[in-house]
Amino acid sequence: MAVVSDAWPALENVFIDADMKKYFEIIVISTQIGTLKPDPRMYETAIEGLKVNNSEAIFIDDNINNCLGAERLGIKSILMSRENFNENRETNKTMLVVKDLYELEQILQSVKM
Numbered sequence: 001m002a003v004v005s006d007a008w009p010a011l012e013n014v015f016i017d018a019d020m021k022k023y024f025e026i027i028v029i030s031t032q033i034g035t036l037k038p039d040p041r042m043y044e045t046a047i048e049g050l051k052v053n054n055s056e057a058i059f060i061d062d063n064i065n066n067c068l069g070a071e072r073l074g075i076k077s078i079l080m081s082r083e084n085f086n087e088n089r090e091t092n093k094t095m096l097v098v099k100d101l102y103e104l105e106q107i108l109q110s111v112k113m
Helices: 011-017 040-050 064-071 085-091 101-110
Strands: 002-005 026-029 058-061 076-080 096-098
Touching: 002 011, 002 040, 011 026, 026 040, 040 064, 058 064, 064 076, 076 101, 085 096, 096 101
Parallel strands: 002 026, 058 076, 076 096
Antiparallel strands: none
């Protein structure tokens, strides 16, 4: 797993302090890369760090533009839509839209790894 975040470098310390960094192979932070999502470099850095093909990755974000940026690279995307859920689900026919982490967990558990 990877984190791809538009954030300050201190975000990595948050993961360390919460003892969560061990769950991620790579943490990609926009201020360290010098660009923001949906710039392809954000996703490509994560893909290279994970040593997987784009088609093997799943990107999850609450911003449709970030999801579309990943999809342009052949990365399957899931839109987390806590607000306007029904509207987003109806208008985004090609992308999975989930309401919360519980629904996301059910979907990920059904994916063969």
